[in-house]
Amino acid sequence: MEELNDQYLQRRKKLDDLKAQQVEPYPNKFVSTFSSAKIRQQFGHLQQEAEDSTVVVLAGRIMTMRLMGKACFATLKDASGRIQIYVRKDKIGETEYTIFKTLDMGDIIGVEGNVFCTRTGELTIMAQKVTLLSKALRPLPEKWHGLKDIETRYRQRYVDLIANDEVADIFRLRSKAIKTMRRILDEKEFLEVETPMMQPLAGGAAAKPFITHHNALDIDLYLRIAPELYLKRLIVGGMERVYEINRNFRNEGISTRHNPEFTMIELYQAYADYNQVMDLCRELITTVVKECTGKLEVEYQGNTIVFAGDWKRMTLLEAVKEYTGADFITPKTLAETRKIARDLQVPFEDQDSQYKIINTIFEELVEKKLVQPTFICDYPTELSPLAKNAKNNPDIVERFELFIGAQELANAYSELNDPLEQRKRMEQQLTQRERGDEEAQMLDEDYIRALEHGMPPCGGLGIGIDRLIMVITNSASIRDVILFPQMRPEGK
RNA sequence: GGGCCGUUAGCUCAAUGGUAGAGCAGAUCCCUCUUAAGGAUAAGGUUGGAGGUUCGAGUCCUCUACGGCCCA
Numbered sequence: 001m002e003e004l005n006d007q008y009l010q011r012r013k014k015l016d017d018l019k020a021q022q023v024e025p026y027p028n029k030f031v032s033t034f035s036s037a038k039i040r041q042q043f044g045h046l047q048q049e050a051e052d053s054t055v056v057v058l059a060g061r062i063m064t065m066r067l068m069g070k071a072c073f074a075t076l077k078d079a080s081g082r083i084q085i086y087v088r089k090d091k092i093g094e095t096e097y098t099i100f101k102t103l104d105m106g107d108i109i110g111v112e113g114n115v116f117c118t119r120t121g122e123l124t125i126m127a128q129k130v131t132l133l134s135k136a137l138r139p140l141p142e143k144w145h146g147l148k149d150i151e152t153r154y155r156q157r158y159v160d161l162i163a164n165d166e167v168a169d170i171f172r173l174r175s176k177a178i179k180t181m182r183r184i185l186d187e188k189e190f191l192e193v194e195t196p197m198m199q200p201l202a203g204g205a206a207a208k209p210f211i212t213h214h215n216a217l218d219i220d221l222y223l224r225i226a227p228e229l230y231l232k233r234l235i236v237g238g239m240e241r242v243y244e245i246n247r248n249f250r251n252e253g254i255s256t257r258h259n260p261e262f263t264m265i266e267l268y269q270a271y272a273d274y275n276q277v278m279d280l281c282r283e284l285i286t287t288v289v290k291e292c293t294g295k296l297e298v299e300y301q302g303n304t305i306v307f308a309g310d311w312k313r314m315t316l317l318e319a320v321k322e323y324t325g326a327d328f329i330t331p332k333t334l335a336e337t338r339k340i341a342r343d344l345q346v347p348f349e350d351q352d353s354q355y356k357i358i359n360t361i362f363e364e365l366v367e368k369k370l371v372q373p374t375f376i377c378d379y380p381t382e383l384s385p386l387a388k389n390a391k392n393n394p395d396i397v398e399r400f401e402l403f404i405g406a407q408e409l410a411n412a413y414s415e416l417n418d419p420l421e422q423r424k425r426m427e428q429q430l431t432q433r434e435r436g437d438e439e440a441q442m443l444d445e446d447y448i449r450a451l452e453h454g455m456p457p458c459g460g461l462g463i464g465i466d467r468l469i470m471v472i473t474n475s476a477s478i479r480d481v482i483l484f485p486q487m488r489p490e491g492k
Numbered sequence: 493g494g495g496c497c498g499u500u501a502g503c504u505c506a507a508u509g510g511u512a513g514a515g516c517a518g519a520u521c522c523c524u525c526u527u528a529a530g531g532a533u534a535a536g537g538u539u540g541g542a543g544g545u546u547c548g549a550g551u552c553c554u555c556u557a558c559g560g561c562c563c564a
Binding site: 008011064073075086124144150152250256 | 516527
Protein backbone atom coordinates (compact mmCIF):
# COMPACT_ATOMS: atom_id res chain seq x y z
CA MET A 1 0.00 0.00 0.00
CA GLU A 2 1.15 3.49 -0.77
CA GLU A 3 2.29 5.76 2.01
CA LEU A 4 -0.59 7.26 3.96
CA ASN A 5 -0.88 11.00 3.92
CA ASP A 6 -2.18 13.30 6.62
CA GLN A 7 -5.61 13.63 5.10
CA TYR A 8 -6.08 9.89 4.94
CA LEU A 9 -4.99 9.50 8.54
CA GLN A 10 -7.28 12.33 9.58
CA ARG A 11 -10.25 10.60 7.99
CA ARG A 12 -9.30 7.29 9.55
CA LYS A 13 -9.35 8.99 12.91
CA LYS A 14 -12.78 10.44 12.20
CA LEU A 15 -13.96 6.98 11.24
CA ASP A 16 -12.80 5.59 14.57
CA ASP A 17 -14.43 8.50 16.43
CA LEU A 18 -17.75 7.84 14.66
CA LYS A 19 -17.63 4.18 15.61
CA ALA A 20 -16.87 5.18 19.20
CA GLN A 21 -20.05 7.28 19.13
CA GLN A 22 -22.05 4.28 17.87
CA VAL A 23 -22.43 5.79 14.41
CA GLU A 24 -22.30 3.10 11.71
CA PRO A 25 -20.12 4.57 8.91
CA TYR A 26 -21.17 1.90 6.36
CA PRO A 27 -24.85 1.06 6.89
CA ASN A 28 -26.43 -1.67 4.78
CA LYS A 29 -29.14 0.24 2.98
CA PHE A 30 -30.94 3.50 2.64
CA VAL A 31 -34.29 4.08 1.00
CA SER A 32 -34.52 7.37 -0.85
CA THR A 33 -37.67 8.75 -2.43
CA PHE A 34 -36.17 11.37 -4.71
CA SER A 35 -33.21 11.99 -6.98
CA SER A 36 -31.74 15.45 -7.40
CA ALA A 37 -33.23 15.67 -10.89
CA LYS A 38 -36.66 14.64 -9.64
CA ILE A 39 -36.48 17.32 -6.96
CA ARG A 40 -35.60 19.95 -9.57
CA GLN A 41 -38.41 18.73 -11.76
CA GLN A 42 -41.02 18.68 -9.01
CA PHE A 43 -40.00 21.78 -7.01
CA GLY A 44 -38.22 23.85 -9.64
CA HIS A 45 -41.15 26.27 -9.74
CA LEU A 46 -40.52 27.49 -6.18
CA GLN A 47 -39.85 31.22 -6.02
CA GLN A 48 -37.16 32.80 -3.86
CA GLU A 49 -37.73 32.13 -0.15
CA ALA A 50 -40.71 29.91 -0.95
CA GLU A 51 -41.00 26.56 0.78
CA ASP A 52 -42.74 23.25 0.20
CA SER A 53 -43.72 21.00 3.09
CA THR A 54 -43.30 17.70 1.23
CA VAL A 55 -40.71 15.51 2.89
CA VAL A 56 -38.10 14.21 0.47
CA VAL A 57 -35.41 11.60 1.09
CA LEU A 58 -32.29 11.72 -1.04
CA ALA A 59 -28.83 10.17 -1.05
CA GLY A 60 -25.64 11.54 -2.58
CA ARG A 61 -21.98 12.40 -2.23
CA ILE A 62 -20.92 15.62 -0.50
CA MET A 63 -19.06 17.64 -3.13
CA THR A 64 -18.68 20.99 -1.37
CA MET A 65 -19.36 22.28 2.16
CA ARG A 66 -19.82 25.84 3.34
CA LEU A 67 -19.82 25.65 7.09
CA MET A 68 -20.91 28.67 9.12
CA GLY A 69 -20.79 27.81 12.78
CA LYS A 70 -24.27 26.59 13.51
CA ALA A 71 -25.39 26.03 9.92
CA CYS A 72 -23.95 24.59 6.75
CA PHE A 73 -24.70 24.58 3.06
CA ALA A 74 -23.43 21.56 1.19
CA THR A 75 -23.75 20.30 -2.37
CA LEU A 76 -24.77 16.69 -2.91
CA LYS A 77 -24.09 14.81 -6.13
CA ASP A 78 -26.11 11.82 -7.26
CA ALA A 79 -26.42 10.03 -10.60
CA SER A 80 -28.83 12.63 -11.91
CA GLY A 81 -27.03 15.82 -10.90
CA ARG A 82 -26.28 18.05 -7.95
CA ILE A 83 -28.47 19.70 -5.37
CA GLN A 84 -27.79 21.95 -2.41
CA ILE A 85 -28.73 20.99 1.13
CA TYR A 86 -28.96 23.24 4.17
CA VAL A 87 -28.14 21.72 7.54
CA ARG A 88 -28.94 23.72 10.65
CA LYS A 89 -28.08 22.88 14.22
CA ASP A 90 -31.52 23.93 15.44
CA LYS A 91 -33.21 21.67 12.87
CA ILE A 92 -31.28 18.44 13.25
CA GLY A 93 -30.27 18.67 16.91
CA GLU A 94 -27.03 19.37 18.74
CA THR A 95 -25.56 15.85 18.82
CA GLU A 96 -26.44 15.21 15.19
CA TYR A 97 -24.93 18.52 14.18
CA THR A 98 -21.69 17.76 15.98
CA ILE A 99 -21.44 14.54 14.00
CA PHE A 100 -22.37 16.30 10.77
CA LYS A 101 -19.56 18.81 11.26
CA THR A 102 -17.01 16.00 11.22
CA LEU A 103 -18.14 14.79 7.79
CA ASP A 104 -15.87 15.45 4.83
CA MET A 105 -16.27 16.24 1.18
CA GLY A 106 -16.52 12.90 -0.56
CA ASP A 107 -18.62 11.25 2.13
CA ILE A 108 -21.90 9.75 0.97
CA ILE A 109 -24.92 10.74 3.04
CA GLY A 110 -28.67 10.45 3.09
CA VAL A 111 -30.79 13.52 3.76
CA GLU A 112 -34.41 13.80 4.82
CA GLY A 113 -36.11 17.19 4.74
CA ASN A 114 -38.28 19.56 2.79
CA VAL A 115 -37.47 21.67 -0.24
CA PHE A 116 -37.19 25.44 -0.24
CA CYS A 117 -35.67 28.14 -2.38
CA THR A 118 -32.99 30.42 -0.91
CA ARG A 119 -32.89 34.20 -1.07
CA THR A 120 -30.47 33.88 -3.97
CA GLY A 121 -32.81 31.50 -5.79
CA GLU A 122 -31.06 28.17 -5.24
CA LEU A 123 -33.30 25.15 -4.81
CA THR A 124 -32.26 23.60 -1.50
CA ILE A 125 -33.23 20.81 0.87
CA MET A 126 -33.69 21.92 4.49
CA ALA A 127 -32.37 18.88 6.31
CA GLN A 128 -34.34 17.45 9.18
CA LYS A 129 -32.16 14.39 9.36
CA VAL A 130 -28.73 13.46 8.00
CA THR A 131 -27.45 9.87 7.82
CA LEU A 132 -23.90 8.87 6.98
CA LEU A 133 -24.03 6.16 4.30
CA SER A 134 -20.36 5.76 3.47
CA LYS A 135 -17.27 7.40 4.90
CA ALA A 136 -14.70 8.36 2.25
CA LEU A 137 -11.13 7.87 3.40
CA ARG A 138 -9.46 9.59 0.47
CA PRO A 139 -9.83 13.29 -0.34
CA LEU A 140 -11.57 14.51 -3.48
CA PRO A 141 -9.63 16.29 -6.21
CA GLU A 142 -9.73 20.07 -6.28
CA LYS A 143 -13.34 21.25 -6.33
CA TRP A 144 -12.90 23.95 -8.94
CA HIS A 145 -10.42 22.49 -11.41
CA GLY A 146 -11.58 18.90 -10.95
CA LEU A 147 -9.23 16.07 -11.86
CA LYS A 148 -7.04 17.12 -14.78
CA ASP A 149 -4.26 14.58 -14.84
CA ILE A 150 -5.10 12.42 -17.84
CA GLU A 151 -3.29 9.37 -16.57
CA THR A 152 -5.17 9.40 -13.26
CA ARG A 153 -8.45 10.07 -15.05
CA TYR A 154 -8.08 6.88 -17.11
CA ARG A 155 -6.54 4.70 -14.41
CA GLN A 156 -8.94 5.79 -11.67
CA ARG A 157 -12.07 6.40 -13.69
CA TYR A 158 -14.09 6.33 -10.49
CA VAL A 159 -12.36 9.51 -9.34
CA ASP A 160 -12.80 11.03 -12.80
CA LEU A 161 -16.53 10.31 -12.66
CA ILE A 162 -16.83 11.82 -9.20
CA ALA A 163 -14.85 14.96 -9.94
CA ASN A 164 -15.77 15.72 -13.55
CA ASP A 165 -19.52 15.76 -14.16
CA GLU A 166 -19.19 15.86 -17.95
CA VAL A 167 -17.53 12.42 -18.03
CA ALA A 168 -20.70 10.61 -17.05
CA ASP A 169 -22.55 12.59 -19.73
CA ILE A 170 -20.41 10.94 -22.41
CA PHE A 171 -21.24 7.48 -21.13
CA ARG A 172 -24.93 8.28 -20.79
CA LEU A 173 -24.83 9.33 -24.42
CA ARG A 174 -23.00 6.14 -25.32
CA SER A 175 -25.68 4.06 -23.67
CA LYS A 176 -28.39 6.01 -25.44
CA ALA A 177 -26.73 5.53 -28.83
CA ILE A 178 -26.53 1.78 -28.36
CA LYS A 179 -30.13 1.60 -27.16
CA THR A 180 -31.20 3.56 -30.21
CA MET A 181 -29.45 1.12 -32.54
CA ARG A 182 -31.06 -1.82 -30.79
CA ARG A 183 -34.47 -0.22 -31.08
CA ILE A 184 -34.11 0.49 -34.80
CA LEU A 185 -32.92 -3.02 -35.57
CA ASP A 186 -35.50 -4.64 -33.33
CA GLU A 187 -38.21 -2.69 -35.17
CA LYS A 188 -36.87 -4.11 -38.43
CA GLU A 189 -37.12 -7.60 -36.92
CA PHE A 190 -33.44 -8.21 -36.57
CA LEU A 191 -32.55 -10.76 -33.92
CA GLU A 192 -29.88 -9.83 -31.41
CA VAL A 193 -27.53 -12.78 -30.93
CA GLU A 194 -24.33 -13.66 -29.12
CA THR A 195 -21.60 -15.59 -30.88
CA PRO A 196 -18.28 -16.87 -29.54
CA MET A 197 -15.68 -14.45 -28.25
CA MET A 198 -13.24 -17.37 -27.97
CA GLN A 199 -12.71 -18.92 -31.36
CA PRO A 200 -10.52 -21.78 -32.58
CA LEU A 201 -9.75 -19.69 -35.66
CA ALA A 202 -9.68 -15.89 -35.64
CA GLY A 203 -11.54 -14.97 -38.78
CA GLY A 204 -13.61 -12.22 -40.29
CA ALA A 205 -11.02 -9.46 -40.42
CA ALA A 206 -7.40 -8.70 -41.18
CA ALA A 207 -5.86 -8.30 -37.73
CA LYS A 208 -3.56 -9.93 -35.23
CA PRO A 209 -5.44 -11.83 -32.53
CA PHE A 210 -4.87 -12.43 -28.84
CA ILE A 211 -4.27 -16.06 -27.98
CA THR A 212 -5.46 -17.79 -24.85
CA HIS A 213 -5.49 -21.40 -23.72
CA HIS A 214 -8.27 -23.68 -22.62
CA ASN A 215 -6.85 -26.07 -20.04
CA ALA A 216 -9.47 -28.82 -20.05
CA LEU A 217 -9.51 -29.09 -23.85
CA ASP A 218 -5.80 -28.34 -23.99
CA ILE A 219 -6.22 -26.13 -27.04
CA ASP A 220 -5.29 -22.59 -27.89
CA LEU A 221 -8.18 -20.27 -28.60
CA TYR A 222 -8.23 -16.83 -30.12
CA LEU A 223 -10.15 -13.88 -28.77
CA ARG A 224 -12.27 -12.91 -31.70
CA ILE A 225 -11.20 -10.15 -34.05
CA ALA A 226 -14.70 -10.12 -35.56
CA PRO A 227 -17.96 -12.06 -35.20
CA GLU A 228 -18.52 -12.12 -38.95
CA LEU A 229 -18.08 -15.79 -39.78
CA TYR A 230 -20.38 -16.89 -36.96
CA LEU A 231 -23.09 -14.40 -37.80
CA LYS A 232 -23.07 -15.57 -41.40
CA ARG A 233 -23.40 -19.18 -40.22
CA LEU A 234 -26.65 -17.98 -38.63
CA ILE A 235 -27.75 -16.57 -41.98
CA VAL A 236 -27.08 -20.03 -43.45
CA GLY A 237 -29.22 -21.42 -40.65
CA GLY A 238 -32.13 -19.28 -41.75
CA MET A 239 -32.14 -16.50 -39.16
CA GLU A 240 -32.11 -14.00 -42.04
CA ARG A 241 -31.62 -10.85 -39.93
CA VAL A 242 -29.16 -10.89 -37.05
CA TYR A 243 -26.98 -8.43 -35.21
CA GLU A 244 -24.51 -8.47 -32.38
CA ILE A 245 -23.15 -5.61 -30.30
CA ASN A 246 -20.04 -6.60 -28.44
CA ARG A 247 -16.29 -6.46 -28.09
CA ASN A 248 -13.68 -7.40 -30.63
CA PHE A 249 -10.04 -7.84 -29.68
CA ARG A 250 -7.09 -6.93 -31.84
CA ASN A 251 -3.53 -7.39 -30.73
CA GLU A 252 -2.21 -4.17 -32.16
CA GLY A 253 -0.96 -0.77 -31.09
CA ILE A 254 -2.78 1.61 -28.79
CA SER A 255 -3.52 5.10 -30.01
CA THR A 256 -6.10 7.85 -29.84
CA ARG A 257 -8.13 5.73 -32.28
CA HIS A 258 -7.29 2.19 -31.20
CA ASN A 259 -7.97 0.27 -28.03
CA PRO A 260 -7.11 -3.45 -27.96
CA GLU A 261 -10.72 -4.23 -27.14
CA PHE A 262 -13.35 -2.18 -28.88
CA THR A 263 -17.07 -2.40 -29.50
CA MET A 264 -18.63 -3.17 -32.85
CA ILE A 265 -22.13 -3.65 -34.04
CA GLU A 266 -22.27 -6.18 -36.83
CA LEU A 267 -25.45 -7.00 -38.68
CA TYR A 268 -26.40 -9.28 -41.54
CA GLN A 269 -29.50 -9.12 -43.66
CA ALA A 270 -30.41 -11.94 -46.03
CA TYR A 271 -31.49 -11.06 -49.57
CA ALA A 272 -29.96 -7.61 -49.27
CA ASP A 273 -26.90 -6.26 -51.06
CA TYR A 274 -24.45 -3.57 -50.08
CA ASN A 275 -26.63 -0.80 -51.47
CA GLN A 276 -29.47 -1.67 -49.12
CA VAL A 277 -27.00 -1.99 -46.29
CA MET A 278 -25.69 1.46 -47.16
CA ASP A 279 -29.17 2.90 -46.65
CA LEU A 280 -29.51 1.06 -43.36
CA CYS A 281 -26.10 2.30 -42.25
CA ARG A 282 -27.09 5.87 -42.96
CA GLU A 283 -30.40 5.46 -41.17
CA LEU A 284 -28.73 3.99 -38.10
CA ILE A 285 -26.14 6.73 -37.83
CA THR A 286 -28.38 9.68 -38.59
CA THR A 287 -30.99 8.45 -36.14
CA VAL A 288 -28.39 7.98 -33.44
CA VAL A 289 -26.93 11.43 -34.09
CA LYS A 290 -30.37 13.01 -34.07
CA GLU A 291 -31.54 11.32 -30.88
CA CYS A 292 -28.27 11.78 -29.00
CA THR A 293 -27.47 15.36 -29.96
CA GLY A 294 -30.86 16.68 -31.02
CA LYS A 295 -29.40 17.86 -34.32
CA LEU A 296 -28.02 16.53 -37.57
CA GLU A 297 -24.86 18.61 -37.30
CA VAL A 298 -22.02 17.84 -34.97
CA GLU A 299 -18.93 19.83 -34.04
CA TYR A 300 -16.01 17.47 -34.21
CA GLN A 301 -12.44 18.61 -33.54
CA GLY A 302 -12.88 21.96 -35.23
CA ASN A 303 -15.09 20.78 -38.09
CA THR A 304 -18.84 20.87 -38.48
CA ILE A 305 -19.98 17.46 -39.67
CA VAL A 306 -23.27 17.52 -41.53
CA PHE A 307 -25.35 14.36 -41.41
CA ALA A 308 -28.45 15.72 -43.13
CA GLY A 309 -29.05 15.06 -46.82
CA ASP A 310 -27.32 12.54 -49.05
CA TRP A 311 -23.83 11.49 -48.17
CA LYS A 312 -21.02 11.65 -50.65
CA ARG A 313 -20.38 8.37 -52.42
CA MET A 314 -17.34 7.64 -54.53
CA THR A 315 -15.27 4.65 -55.54
CA LEU A 316 -11.87 4.02 -54.04
CA LEU A 317 -10.19 4.98 -57.32
CA GLU A 318 -12.29 8.14 -57.67
CA ALA A 319 -11.35 9.18 -54.16
CA VAL A 320 -7.66 8.58 -54.80
CA LYS A 321 -7.86 10.64 -57.96
CA GLU A 322 -9.83 13.47 -56.39
CA TYR A 323 -7.63 13.87 -53.33
CA THR A 324 -4.18 13.00 -54.68
CA GLY A 325 -4.45 13.59 -58.41
CA ALA A 326 -3.22 10.04 -59.06
CA ASP A 327 -5.41 8.52 -61.77
CA PHE A 328 -5.82 4.76 -61.52
CA ILE A 329 -9.21 4.84 -63.21
CA THR A 330 -7.22 4.76 -66.44
CA PRO A 331 -5.45 1.40 -65.98
CA LYS A 332 -1.81 1.52 -64.88
CA THR A 333 0.94 -1.05 -64.81
CA LEU A 334 2.55 -2.12 -61.55
CA ALA A 335 5.69 -0.18 -62.46
CA GLU A 336 3.67 2.98 -63.10
CA THR A 337 1.82 2.47 -59.82
CA ARG A 338 5.08 2.16 -57.91
CA LYS A 339 6.38 5.35 -59.48
CA ILE A 340 3.22 7.24 -58.53
CA ALA A 341 3.54 5.97 -54.96
CA ARG A 342 7.16 7.08 -54.80
CA ASP A 343 6.23 10.50 -56.19
CA LEU A 344 3.55 10.79 -53.50
CA GLN A 345 6.07 9.62 -50.89
CA VAL A 346 3.88 6.70 -49.92
CA PRO A 347 5.91 3.71 -48.70
CA PHE A 348 5.27 0.21 -50.04
CA GLU A 349 6.90 -3.22 -49.99
CA ASP A 350 8.42 -4.97 -52.98
CA GLN A 351 5.90 -7.80 -52.80
CA ASP A 352 2.93 -5.41 -52.65
CA SER A 353 0.47 -5.78 -55.49
CA GLN A 354 -0.85 -2.83 -57.44
CA TYR A 355 -4.10 -2.70 -55.49
CA LYS A 356 -2.28 -2.98 -52.19
CA ILE A 357 -0.22 0.06 -53.14
CA ILE A 358 -3.31 1.98 -54.24
CA ASN A 359 -4.95 1.09 -50.94
CA THR A 360 -1.90 2.34 -49.05
CA ILE A 361 -2.06 5.62 -50.97
CA PHE A 362 -5.71 5.87 -49.95
CA GLU A 363 -4.96 5.21 -46.29
CA GLU A 364 -2.00 7.58 -46.19
CA LEU A 365 -3.35 10.51 -48.14
CA VAL A 366 -7.11 10.29 -48.59
CA GLU A 367 -8.60 9.09 -45.29
CA LYS A 368 -7.46 12.18 -43.41
CA LYS A 369 -9.44 14.34 -45.83
CA LEU A 370 -12.73 12.48 -45.47
CA VAL A 371 -14.25 14.64 -42.76
CA GLN A 372 -17.86 14.75 -43.97
CA PRO A 373 -19.71 11.42 -44.11
CA THR A 374 -18.41 9.66 -47.22
CA PHE A 375 -19.04 6.18 -48.57
CA ILE A 376 -16.01 4.76 -50.36
CA CYS A 377 -17.05 1.87 -52.61
CA ASP A 378 -15.67 -0.85 -54.84
CA TYR A 379 -12.65 -2.21 -53.05
CA PRO A 380 -10.12 -4.55 -54.62
CA THR A 381 -11.06 -8.21 -54.34
CA GLU A 382 -7.67 -9.27 -53.01
CA LEU A 383 -8.17 -7.03 -49.95
CA SER A 384 -11.71 -8.27 -49.35
CA PRO A 385 -11.69 -12.06 -49.15
CA LEU A 386 -15.21 -12.31 -47.71
CA ALA A 387 -16.97 -9.95 -50.11
CA LYS A 388 -18.82 -10.74 -53.32
CA ASN A 389 -17.46 -9.65 -56.69
CA ALA A 390 -18.97 -6.81 -58.63
CA LYS A 391 -21.10 -8.08 -61.49
CA ASN A 392 -18.77 -7.18 -64.35
CA ASN A 393 -15.37 -6.99 -62.69
CA PRO A 394 -13.65 -9.83 -60.84
CA ASP A 395 -10.99 -7.43 -59.49
CA ILE A 396 -13.55 -5.41 -57.55
CA VAL A 397 -16.01 -6.39 -54.82
CA GLU A 398 -19.29 -4.88 -53.70
CA ARG A 399 -18.01 -3.25 -50.57
CA PHE A 400 -18.07 0.15 -48.93
CA GLU A 401 -16.40 1.77 -46.02
CA LEU A 402 -17.86 4.82 -44.33
CA PHE A 403 -15.57 7.64 -43.28
CA ILE A 404 -16.56 10.39 -40.87
CA GLY A 405 -14.20 12.81 -39.18
CA ALA A 406 -11.22 11.37 -41.07
CA GLN A 407 -11.64 7.89 -39.66
CA GLU A 408 -13.18 4.64 -40.77
CA LEU A 409 -16.50 4.16 -39.01
CA ALA A 410 -18.11 1.34 -40.90
CA ASN A 411 -17.31 -1.47 -43.29
CA ALA A 412 -19.86 -3.41 -45.32
CA TYR A 413 -20.30 -5.70 -48.26
CA SER A 414 -22.46 -7.95 -50.28
CA GLU A 415 -21.36 -11.17 -48.65
CA LEU A 416 -19.60 -13.79 -50.68
CA ASN A 417 -21.82 -16.87 -50.66
CA ASP A 418 -20.20 -18.97 -53.36
CA PRO A 419 -18.43 -21.74 -51.39
CA LEU A 420 -15.99 -22.58 -54.19
CA GLU A 421 -14.99 -18.95 -54.65
CA GLN A 422 -14.74 -18.56 -50.88
CA ARG A 423 -12.36 -21.52 -50.65
CA LYS A 424 -10.22 -20.05 -53.42
CA ARG A 425 -10.06 -16.69 -51.65
CA MET A 426 -9.18 -18.24 -48.32
CA GLU A 427 -6.48 -20.32 -49.95
CA GLN A 428 -5.05 -17.13 -51.42
CA GLN A 429 -5.08 -15.64 -47.94
CA LEU A 430 -3.23 -18.70 -46.65
CA THR A 431 -0.57 -18.19 -49.29
CA GLN A 432 -0.15 -14.59 -48.18
CA ARG A 433 0.02 -15.77 -44.60
CA GLU A 434 2.77 -18.18 -45.45
CA ARG A 435 4.59 -15.30 -47.11
CA GLY A 436 4.64 -13.55 -43.74
CA ASP A 437 1.46 -11.46 -43.77
CA GLU A 438 0.32 -11.99 -40.17
CA GLU A 439 -2.97 -10.26 -40.89
CA ALA A 440 -4.00 -12.52 -43.74
CA GLN A 441 -7.02 -14.61 -42.90
CA MET A 442 -7.11 -18.24 -41.90
CA LEU A 443 -8.87 -20.99 -43.79
CA ASP A 444 -12.02 -21.92 -41.92
CA GLU A 445 -13.20 -25.31 -43.22
CA ASP A 446 -16.35 -25.30 -41.14
CA TYR A 447 -17.31 -21.89 -42.50
CA ILE A 448 -16.92 -23.17 -46.05
CA ARG A 449 -18.95 -26.24 -45.11
CA ALA A 450 -21.67 -23.87 -43.90
CA LEU A 451 -21.59 -22.00 -47.22
CA GLU A 452 -21.84 -25.32 -49.00
CA HIS A 453 -25.24 -25.74 -47.39
CA GLY A 454 -26.25 -22.53 -49.15
CA MET A 455 -26.21 -19.01 -47.78
CA PRO A 456 -28.80 -16.68 -49.24
CA PRO A 457 -27.55 -13.51 -50.86
CA CYS A 458 -26.78 -11.27 -47.95
CA GLY A 459 -25.56 -7.83 -46.99
CA GLY A 460 -23.43 -7.27 -43.91
CA LEU A 461 -22.36 -4.18 -41.99
CA GLY A 462 -20.05 -3.40 -39.10
CA ILE A 463 -19.99 -0.04 -37.32
CA GLY A 464 -17.29 0.92 -34.83
CA ILE A 465 -19.30 2.07 -31.84
CA ASP A 466 -16.42 3.74 -30.01
CA ARG A 467 -15.51 5.90 -32.97
CA LEU A 468 -19.13 6.83 -33.55
CA ILE A 469 -19.36 7.93 -29.92
CA MET A 470 -16.16 9.91 -30.37
CA VAL A 471 -17.80 11.84 -33.18
CA ILE A 472 -21.06 12.58 -31.39
CA THR A 473 -19.30 13.58 -28.16
CA ASN A 474 -16.50 15.49 -29.89
CA SER A 475 -13.85 13.35 -28.18
CA ALA A 476 -10.32 13.47 -29.52
CA SER A 477 -9.30 10.13 -28.05
CA ILE A 478 -11.00 6.74 -28.01
CA ARG A 479 -10.01 6.57 -24.33
CA ASP A 480 -12.50 9.30 -23.60
CA VAL A 481 -15.37 7.08 -24.70
CA ILE A 482 -14.17 3.82 -23.11
CA LEU A 483 -14.70 3.64 -19.36
CA PHE A 484 -11.57 1.66 -18.63
CA PRO A 485 -9.16 2.06 -21.53
CA GLN A 486 -6.16 -0.22 -21.71
CA MET A 487 -3.12 1.16 -19.89
CA ARG A 488 0.31 -0.14 -19.09
CA PRO A 489 0.24 -1.40 -15.50
CA GLU A 490 1.33 1.09 -12.87
CA GLY A 491 4.90 0.46 -11.79
CA LYS A 492 5.30 0.72 -8.03
C1' G B 493 9.68 1.21 -32.89
C1' G B 494 11.31 6.83 -33.68
C1' G B 495 10.87 12.19 -32.37
C1' C B 496 9.10 16.00 -29.14
C1' C B 497 6.85 17.29 -24.44
C1' G B 498 5.37 16.27 -19.41
C1' U B 499 5.92 14.03 -14.17
C1' U B 500 6.95 19.38 -7.97
C1' A B 501 2.11 18.90 -1.36
C1' G B 502 -4.14 14.84 -1.53
C1' C B 503 -5.76 18.15 -6.10
C1' U B 504 -4.68 22.49 -9.60
C1' C B 505 -0.33 25.03 -10.63
C1' A B 506 4.46 28.37 -9.68
C1' A B 507 9.75 28.58 -8.93
C1' U B 508 17.38 32.89 -14.17
C1' G B 509 21.84 26.65 -11.69
C1' G B 510 21.65 29.92 -5.51
C1' U B 511 16.66 29.29 1.24
C1' A B 512 11.01 24.57 -3.01
C1' G B 513 6.01 28.55 -3.08
C1' A B 514 0.57 29.71 -3.90
C1' G B 515 -4.72 28.46 -4.23
C1' C B 516 -8.04 24.58 -3.03
C1' A B 517 -8.35 20.41 0.34
C1' G B 518 -6.83 19.00 5.52
C1' A B 519 -6.00 20.93 11.17
C1' U B 520 -7.46 24.62 15.20
C1' C B 521 -10.60 28.88 16.16
C1' C B 522 -14.80 32.64 14.73
C1' C B 523 -19.23 32.71 11.81
C1' U B 524 -27.46 30.65 10.93
C1' C B 525 -28.84 32.47 3.28
C1' U B 526 -23.75 30.27 1.52
C1' U B 527 -22.77 28.58 -3.45
C1' A B 528 -14.93 28.58 -5.99
C1' A B 529 -18.63 31.19 1.06
C1' G B 530 -15.67 34.54 4.38
C1' G B 531 -11.97 35.86 8.46
C1' A B 532 -7.66 34.30 11.75
C1' U B 533 -3.58 30.90 13.03
C1' A B 534 -0.34 26.93 12.47
C1' A B 535 1.10 22.75 9.59
C1' G B 536 1.94 19.99 5.08
C1' G B 537 7.71 18.08 0.13
C1' U B 538 13.16 12.06 -0.61
C1' U B 539 10.58 17.76 -6.85
C1' G B 540 8.51 9.84 -10.62
C1' G B 541 13.17 6.55 -9.86
C1' A B 542 18.75 5.69 -10.38
C1' G B 543 23.31 7.75 -11.56
C1' G B 544 26.40 11.99 -13.17
C1' U B 545 28.28 17.33 -13.89
C1' U B 546 28.77 21.41 -10.28
C1' C B 547 30.99 24.89 -4.50
C1' G B 548 25.64 24.32 -5.21
C1' A B 549 20.54 20.67 -9.32
C1' G B 550 13.26 20.90 -9.32
C1' U B 551 16.33 23.40 -13.13
C1' C B 552 22.05 20.80 -16.92
C1' C B 553 23.67 15.51 -18.75
C1' U B 554 22.88 9.93 -19.03
C1' C B 555 19.77 5.90 -18.05
C1' U B 556 14.93 4.30 -16.51
C1' A B 557 9.37 4.12 -15.36
C1' C B 558 4.68 6.09 -16.57
C1' G B 559 1.80 9.43 -19.49
C1' G B 560 0.59 12.91 -23.65
C1' C B 561 1.12 14.51 -28.79
C1' C B 562 3.11 13.56 -33.62
C1' C B 563 5.31 10.04 -36.99
C1' A B 564 5.86 4.68 -38.63
